[in-house]
Amino acid sequence: xxxxxxxxxxxxxxxxxxxxxxxxxxxxxxxxxxxxxxxxxxxxxxxxxxxxxxxxxxxxxxxxxxxxxxxxxxxxxxxxxxxxxxxxxxxxxxxxxxxxxxxxxxxxxxxxxxxxxxxxxxxxxxxxxxxxxxxx
Amino acid sequence: xxxxxxxxxxxxxxxxxxxxxxxxxxxxxxxxxxxxxxxxxxxxxxxxxxxxxxxxxxxxxxxxxxxxxxxxxxxxxxxxxxxxxxxxxxxxxxxxxxxxxxxxxxxxxxxxxxxxxxxxxxxxxxxxxxxxxxxx
Amino acid sequence: xxxxxxxxxxxxxxxxxxxxxxxxxxxxxxxxxxxxxxxxxxxxxxxxxxxxxxxxxxxxxxxxxxxxxxxxxxxxxxxxxxxxxxxxxxxxxxxxxxxxxxxxxxxxxxxxxxxxxxxxxxxxxxxxxxxxxxxx
Amino acid sequence: xxxxxxxxxxxxxxxxxxxxxxxxxxxxxxxxxxxxxxxxxxxxxxxxxxxxxxxxxxxxxxxxxxxxxxxxxxxxxxxxxxxxxxxxxxxxxxxxxxxxxxxxxxxxxxxxxxxxxxxxxxxxxxxxxxxxxxxx
Numbered sequence: 456x457x458x459x460x461x462x463x464x465x466x467x468x469x470x471x472x473x474x475x476x477x478x479x480x481x482x483x484x485x486x487x488x489x490x491x492x493x494x495x496x497x498x499x500x501x502x503x504x505x506x507x508x509x510x511x512x513x514x515x516x517x518x519x520x521x522x523x524x525x526x527x528x529x530x531x532x533x534x535x536x537x538x539x540x541x542x543x544x545x546x547x548x549x550x551x552x553x554x555x556x557x558x559x560x561x562x563x564x565x566x567x568x569x570x571x572x573x574x575x576x577x578x579x580x581x582x583x584x585x586x587x588x589x590x591x
Numbered sequence: 592x593x594x595x596x597x598x599x600x601x602x603x604x605x606x607x608x609x610x611x612x613x614x615x616x617x618x619x620x621x622x623x624x625x626x627x628x629x630x631x632x633x634x635x636x637x638x639x640x641x642x643x644x645x646x647x648x649x650x651x652x653x654x655x656x657x658x659x660x661x662x663x664x665x666x667x668x669x670x671x672x673x674x675x676x677x678x679x680x681x682x683x684x685x686x687x688x689x690x691x692x693x694x695x696x697x698x699x700x701x702x703x704x705x706x707x708x709x710x711x712x713x714x715x716x717x718x719x720x721x722x723x724x725x726x727x
Numbered sequence: 728x729x730x731x732x733x734x735x736x737x738x739x740x741x742x743x744x745x746x747x748x749x750x751x752x753x754x755x756x757x758x759x760x761x762x763x764x765x766x767x768x769x770x771x772x773x774x775x776x777x778x779x780x781x782x783x784x785x786x787x788x789x790x791x792x793x794x795x796x797x798x799x800x801x802x803x804x805x806x807x808x809x810x811x812x813x814x815x816x817x818x819x820x821x822x823x824x825x826x827x828x829x830x831x832x833x834x835x836x837x838x839x840x841x842x843x844x845x846x847x848x849x850x851x852x853x854x855x856x857x858x859x860x861x862x863x
Numbered sequence: 864x865x866x867x868x869x870x871x872x873x874x875x876x877x878x879x880x881x882x883x884x885x886x887x888x889x890x891x892x893x894x895x896x897x898x899x900x901x902x903x904x905x906x907x908x909x910x911x912x913x914x915x916x917x918x919x920x921x922x923x924x925x926x927x928x929x930x931x932x933x934x935x936x937x938x939x940x941x942x943x944x945x946x947x948x949x950x951x952x953x954x955x956x957x958x959x960x961x962x963x964x965x966x967x968x969x970x971x972x973x974x975x976x977x978x979x980x981x982x983x984x985x986x987x988x989x990x991x992x993x994x995x996x997x998x999x
Contacts, residue, residue: 459907491911495903499867503626503899504654507679532668545677573671592864595771625897627775631767635731639763775898776926779951804940817949845943 457487458555458564462587463494466555466566470583474498474570481570481579482509485555488563490517498570505569511545512552512567512580518543520562523552524577551576553584593623594691594700598723599630602691602702606719610634610706617706617715618645621691624699626653634706641705647681648688648703648716654679656698659688660713687712689720729759730827730836734859735766738827738838742855746770746842753842753851754781757827760835762789770842777841783817784824784839784852790815792834795824796849823848825856865895866963866972870995871902874963874974878991882906882978889978889987890917893963896971898925906978913977919953920960920975920988926951928970931960932985959984961992 458466463485474481480501485493492513497506515523527548529536540546550573555564568580594602599621610617616637621629628649633642651659663684665672676682686709691700704716730738735757746753752773757765764785769778787795799820801808812818822845827836840852866874871893882889888909893901900921905914923931935956937944948954958981963972976988 460904464904489911491905492903492914493905495900496868496872497899497901502655503897504651504679504682506900508675511678527673531673538674540674540677546674547678548674549672596768600768623897625775625895625899627769627897628767628778629769631764632732632736633763633765639761642764774927776923776951776954780947783950799945803945810946812946812949818946819950820946821944 456561456563457489458485458493458587460493463564466583466586467494467496469586470566470568470579471496471498473579473582477575477578479571479575479579481568481576482506483579483583484509484513484567485583486510486513486517486565486567488517490514493564501570508547508569509551509567511547512569513565514543514567515546515548516552516554516565516567517562518546520554522550522554523548523567524550524573549573551580553577553580555584555587592697592699593625594621594629594723596629599700602719602722603630603632605722606702606704606715607632607634609715609718613711613714615707615711615715617704617712618642619715619719620645620649620703622646622649622653622701622703624653626650629700637706644683644705645687645703647683648705649701650679650703651682651684652688652690652701652703653698654682656690658686658690659684659703660686660709685709687716689713689716691720691723728833728835729761730757730765730859732765735836738855738858739766739768741858742838742840742851743768743770745851745854749847749850751843751847751851753840753848754778755851755855756781756785756839757855758782758785758789758837758839760789762786765836773842780819780841781823781839783819784841785837786815786839787818787820788824788826788837788839789834790818792826794822794826795820795839796822796845821845823852825849825852827856827859864969864971865897866893866901866995868901871972874991874994875902875904877994878974878976878987879904879906881987881990885983885986887979887983887987889976889984890914891987891991892917892921892975894918894921894925894973894975896925898922901972909978916955916977917959917975919955920977921973922951922975923954923956924960924962924973924975925970926954928962930958930962931956931975932958932981957981959988961985961988963992963995
């Protein structure tokens with residue numbers, strides 16, 4: 456039901472390659488289906504503040520089984536989940552966190568990426584998620 | 592790669608003089624490039640609540656290598672970094688925190704100032720940053 | 728009822744001189760009678776972990792109006808205050824924190840020092856406390 | 864002054880090999896000289912509770928520039944640093960955390976390992992530290 460460390464490392468390596476290819480310096484975290492950290496890397500000169508954000512993005516994606524950006528659409532002022540970020544020791548609800556699914560569509564983990572624009576963060580996270588297919 | 596205590600004290604003394612010259616009472620903090628506190632002062636009768644804010648401003652500026660106010664422009668409702676303040680044990684994203692660079696442009700620390708309007712906070716922080724040039 | 732920033736800076740400068748004279752690198756914090764930080768310095772190459780400890784020592788000394796080491800004598804296993812360190816967000820109960828009194832004997836603040844042996848920490852803290860007499 | 868991600872990954876890979884060779888399942892963390900996380904892995908089936916412990920061991924080793932077990936010898940009941948573990952958001956003071964030094968002897972980071980007996984944790988951490996010499 457969980458991704459393995461070997462899979463997490465493959466996901467992170469692929470995400471790191473993507474980060475390099477788009478000239479960014481990222482923090483990249485992978486958590487299991489229980490929201491517990493499996494693996495993490497901070498690329499040289501990446502923002503220090505993005506370590507916590509990348510881990511919180513991965514956890515947020517697992518907590519609700521959806522992309523972090525989807526939470527953010529609901530947590531705006533006037534929205535149904537306004538300020539949900541106060542829960543769970545702090546959520547991050549902008550893009551960069553994505554659930555990871557196995558072949559059957561079951562969520563087995565999540566990736567969180569932080570270090571650049573949210574568009575870049577999401578692109579690097581998506582590249583990491585795509586890497587899991589090599590195990591399928 | 593980090594500023595020294597002597598430099599931090601010069602920065603704080605200069606910021607304090609500026610605070611006095613514009614008739615404000617400030618909390619002033621300096622952190623190193625690893626976001627660890629080097630020096631801090633709270634001027635007599637300055638707001639107690641601004642102690643934590645000044646330290647968080649300095650840390651926020653180091654965490655992302657930019658002025659705190661720049662984070663705040665992105666963290667508004669509907670913005671790309673909405674509620675980023677929930678990360679890292681609490682960020683402060685309004686003006687008053689500024690990275691400190693050495694001659695080569697490398698970030699070696701940051702200053703955070705709190706105790707008046709954000710315009711005044713930023714002005715005092717900027718005065719502190721300018722003081723480092725005496726070592727250049 | 729509180730020491731001023733000018734007094735706190737004199738206390739810290741004197742403590743710093745003592746630290747240098749005994750060849751140590753210290754973190755030195757001064758809090759007011761309300762347990763709120765007034766001033767802090769971390770000497771170059773001083774332990775990073777001693778920043779929090781020096782501040783907690785100063786706060787612990789104010790919290791109970793006594794030297795931190797006196798709390799530690801009571802907080803040992805089997806003692807009347809066993810594990811009191813769990814309170815107030817974390818106390819430090821070994822030597823290095825000392826209340827600061829004015830001429831009338833009233834407590835107006837406290838100093839906390841950390842960075843070497845507890846004997847050295849206490850010696851540097853005591854030197855700082857002694858500096859206040861120049862204002863008497 | 865800090866180890867690179869490439870070095871941290873080499874350290875973790877070597878530590879992981881050692882963990883496998885002695886039939887243990889470990890959490891392994893590496894922090895830089897500012898106590899900020901660089902890289903982390905949790906081996907499959909390793910204790911969940913050891914994730915935080917491994918990170919805290921690495922931070923504790925940097926905070927005081929010494930092996931975590933050396934802190935623990937001083938923090939026992941009746942010892943000079945009793946209950947120091949309450950500082951810095953929680954220290955871990957038993958073996959498994961070791962500073963990492965460069966060729967000149969300067970501390971550039973630390974490793975923390977948790978998941979088995981403290982003897983095994985320390986052995987795996989030491990193997991990781993030894994890996995840095997390949998960069999010398």
